[in-house]
Amino acid sequence: MSLNKDGLNKKISIAVIRRLPRYYRYLADLLRMDITRISSKELSQRMGITASQIRQDLNCFGGFGQQGYGYNVELLYREIGNILGVSDRFTTIIIGAGNMGQALANYENFEKRGFTLIGIFDINPQIIGKKIRNVEIKHMNEMDDFCRDNHVDIAILTVPYQNIPEVAKKVASLGIKGLWNFSAMDLKLSYDDIIIENVHLSDSLMVLGYKLNERRKAEETKKAEEARKSEEVREAGEAKKAE
Amino acid sequence: MSLNKDGLNKKISIAVIRRLPRYYRYLADLLRMDITRISSKELSQRMGITASQIRQDLNCFGGFGQQGYGYNVELLYREIGNILGVSDRFTTIIIGAGNMGQALANYENFEKRGFTLIGIFDINPQIIGKKIRNVEIKHMNEMDDFCRDNHVDIAILTVPYQNIPEVAKKVASLGIKGLWNFSAMDLKLSYDDIIIENVHLSDSLMVLGYKLNERRKAEETKKAEEARKSEEVREAGEAKKAE
DNA sequence: TAGATTGTTAATCGATTAACAATC
DNA sequence: TAGATTGTTAATCGATTAACAATC
Structure with missing residues (x-):
C-alpha cells in the first residue's frame, strides 16, 4: 500500500498504476521538445484521454500541479519516475x-x-x-552461486513453455521476488511474496486480428446495405416507369 | 460490430475481447491434458477469475455451454478461435x-x-x-513492390523510435490495415480504417517495479510496527517493575 | 427424477467523467 | 484583478458479481 499525500494508506487501483508508464513516456516526449509546462487539458488531447482522468490519476499521489498554471513537465516527470521507482535501480537477470x-x-x-x-x-x-552489452551468457547451473553472490530483484523468464514450472520454482527458491514472464504459460506461484507480470505478446496480436475482422465485417455490412438501397431506388424507378 | 447470437448488433466491450486470448490459451491447455468438459466453476478456479465472469463473457457470443454439463472443451476452443479469427489467416510482414x-x-x-x-x-x-524460417530479409525499398504483389493484412513495426512516423505513413499508403507497433512511440494515425495495437514492453516491467516497491514498503511498515509493539511491551514491563 | 450447471437478470461495485469552488 | 486551471466532490457510466429460474 502506498502512502498518499495525507500520509494515509489508500489503495491505488491497478488501472491507475498501469497508466503511469504511459504518462511517463509522454512527459519524456514533452521534455525532448523543450516544453516546460502543460495543462491537463492539453495533455489529454495529446494522449487521447480526458483531462479529468489525468487530474484524478495524478491526485492519487499528490498535488503536482498549480491552479491557473498547469503542471511543470520536468517536476511531474520526476515525480512519476519516483512513484514507479525508476531511481531505485532494480537488478535483473x-x-x-x-x-x-x-x-x-x-x-x-x-x-x-x-x-x-x-x-x-x-x-x-x-x-x-x-x-550481450557486456554481460556474459552463463550456464544455468551457475545461477545458484551467482544469486548468492549478487542481489537479484527481477528474473526475466524467456524459457520454453514446458520448462517454465521448473525454472519458476528454482527462481523462487533463490529468493528472487519479481518475475517477468514471457513464456506462453501463465505463471502463478503459491509464494505470496513473489510478484509476477505475465506478458503474452500473441494475446495482443490476436486482439488486433479480432479488430481487423470486425472492421472488415462492418464494411461488408455497409456495402450490402448500400447495394440494397441502390436496388430499392432502381426498383422504385422501374415501378414509376411502369405506371 | 459483431453479430451476437440473436443476430443483433451488440457492441462487445474491449475488456471482454482482451480476455478471449487468455481463455483460448487455457482451453488449449485443457485439450493438451485430454480434459473434454469443464464447468465455469472449475475453469474459474484455474484462471483465478469468477465463474460469473466466464459465463457472462462467453454469453456475449452465444450459448456454448449446456445446463448440468458445462462446456465441451474442444467446441469452446474452436468457437473462441473463430471469434478471434484464428482460421482466417492474416498475412503479416x-x-x-x-x-x-x-x-x-x-x-x-x-x-x-x-x-x-x-x-x-x-x-x-x-x-x-x-x-528466418524460410522468409528472406529484403531491403525496405523493395517493400512497395512486395505489397503490390502480395496482400498484406498486418505490419509488425520494430523500427527505432525516430523512424516510426515515416514508416507508419509509408505502411498506411500501401493499404495495410493493421499495425502491431513495438516502437517506444505510441502510434496514432489519422486514417480511421487502420487499426493499431501499441505494445510497450517496458510499461509492463515498470508496473512490476512499482509492485515490488509497494511490497517492500509494506514489509518495512510491518516490521516497524512490530518493533514498536515489542518496545511497548518492554516499557510496560519496566513500568511494572518500577511500581 | 434429482443434481448440476448454464444463461440471464438484477444488484453491487468501481472507474470514469462532469462540475465547480479554491487558488495561483 | 481577471483568467486559467487545478484539486476534489458528486454524478454517471460500465463492468463485475450474485442470484436464480431454466433446463440438461
Whole structure:
C-alpha cells in the first residue's frame, strides 16, 4: 500500500498504476521538445484521454500541479519516475537467451527506466560465453552461486513453455521476488511474496486480428446495405416507369 | 460490430475481447491434458477469475455451454478461435529486423494463431538476404513492390523510435490495415480504417517495479510496527517493575 | 427424477467523467 | 484583478458479481 499525500494508506487501483508508464513516456516526449509546462487539458488531447482522468490519476499521489498554471513537465516527470521507482535501480537477470531473451538483453530502454541487467543464463553450449552489452551468457547451473553472490530483484523468464514450472520454482527458491514472464504459460506461484507480470505478446496480436475482422465485417455490412438501397431506388424507378 | 447470437448488433466491450486470448490459451491447455468438459466453476478456479465472469463473457457470443454439463472443451476452443479469427489467416510482414524483429519472426506461436509471416524488411545491408524460417530479409525499398504483389493484412513495426512516423505513413499508403507497433512511440494515425495495437514492453516491467516497491514498503511498515509493539511491551514491563 | 450447471437478470461495485469552488 | 486551471466532490457510466429460474 502506498502512502498518499495525507500520509494515509489508500489503495491505488491497478488501472491507475498501469497508466503511469504511459504518462511517463509522454512527459519524456514533452521534455525532448523543450516544453516546460502543460495543462491537463492539453495533455489529454495529446494522449487521447480526458483531462479529468489525468487530474484524478495524478491526485492519487499528490498535488503536482498549480491552479491557473498547469503542471511543470520536468517536476511531474520526476515525480512519476519516483512513484514507479525508476531511481531505485532494480537488478535483473534473464533466464533463457533465445531470440527473445537476447532481444530483451539488447533493449537499452530498460536501463533508462531503472533496470540493470547483471546476468544472462541458458543451457545451450553454443551461446554460453557470448556477451550481450557486456554481460556474459552463463550456464544455468551457475545461477545458484551467482544469486548468492549478487542481489537479484527481477528474473526475466524467456524459457520454453514446458520448462517454465521448473525454472519458476528454482527462481523462487533463490529468493528472487519479481518475475517477468514471457513464456506462453501463465505463471502463478503459491509464494505470496513473489510478484509476477505475465506478458503474452500473441494475446495482443490476436486482439488486433479480432479488430481487423470486425472492421472488415462492418464494411461488408455497409456495402450490402448500400447495394440494397441502390436496388430499392432502381426498383422504385422501374415501378414509376411502369405506371 | 459483431453479430451476437440473436443476430443483433451488440457492441462487445474491449475488456471482454482482451480476455478471449487468455481463455483460448487455457482451453488449449485443457485439450493438451485430454480434459473434454469443464464447468465455469472449475475453469474459474484455474484462471483465478469468477465463474460469473466466464459465463457472462462467453454469453456475449452465444450459448456454448449446456445446463448440468458445462462446456465441451474442444467446441469452446474452436468457437473462441473463430471469434478471434484464428482460421482466417492474416498475412503479416515485419518491418525492422533487429533483435526484436528477428525474435518475433522466430516465434512459431503466431503461425498457430492464424498469422502467416510473408516478408521481412530492413535497411541494414549486413542482414539483407538472411533467411528466418524460410522468409528472406529484403531491403525496405523493395517493400512497395512486395505489397503490390502480395496482400498484406498486418505490419509488425520494430523500427527505432525516430523512424516510426515515416514508416507508419509509408505502411498506411500501401493499404495495410493493421499495425502491431513495438516502437517506444505510441502510434496514432489519422486514417480511421487502420487499426493499431501499441505494445510497450517496458510499461509492463515498470508496473512490476512499482509492485515490488509497494511490497517492500509494506514489509518495512510491518516490521516497524512490530518493533514498536515489542518496545511497548518492554516499557510496560519496566513500568511494572518500577511500581 | 434429482443434481448440476448454464444463461440471464438484477444488484453491487468501481472507474470514469462532469462540475465547480479554491487558488495561483 | 481577471483568467486559467487545478484539486476534489458528486454524478454517471460500465463492468463485475450474485442470484436464480431454466433446463440438461
